[in-house]
Amino acid sequence: MVISCDGTGAIKYSLTNDQASAVQLCYRQHQRYWIERAIQEAKSEVGMAQYQVRGWQGWHQNMAMVTMAMLFVTQQKLINRDCAPLLSTHDVIELLSFYLPSKQRSEKEIFHQLLQRHTPVPRQCPKRHRRCIND
Template structure:
């Protein structure tokens, strides 16, 4: 049972790495290129995981920052230039607040007979 639980944790980590940092998006022909890509992807995943784990727990009105949300914020801050810097945290705050409201309404509806 313990081995199955460990395997599930590893599979979840690989799925997160594939979805968040592009672990499976390599097109290389050499060992060195593959090794560099995998190393950078795992480093990026570790960075996102540490940032997500260091966030304080959310309250009823807001969800905490998750790995996908941190990735979106970093991409918006570094890759796009069409938004003002002040709009990016405001958008994230608004989005997490509405996600918390949707979660709360979903749980209330599911708890009613």
């Protein structure tokens, strides 16, 4: 079906087996933009593209957290649309980083954590090897 929905006369091609009216098909075609925009924001702002997992369970957990974060951001945009109509996902995240309480750590605590993180842990050889490579 060939439809010109945007009033510019540009022809957009869509293939469907749905028996919907031309108006409904135009509406569905235009909804695609908002879905793609939401996915772009989820990837760039709340970490949808930054997962590093090895299994499906970790991937599903990460996607659930991203979905909940995007739901929260969308709710905040809707709640504040009258007083802040241009509120973006980045704006909400920036406000959260300011308003959420954070633990103030001393310099001594930070260096202690760094030392713990960077201290090598003694490796144990697997039972099938007689000696470690590093020995």
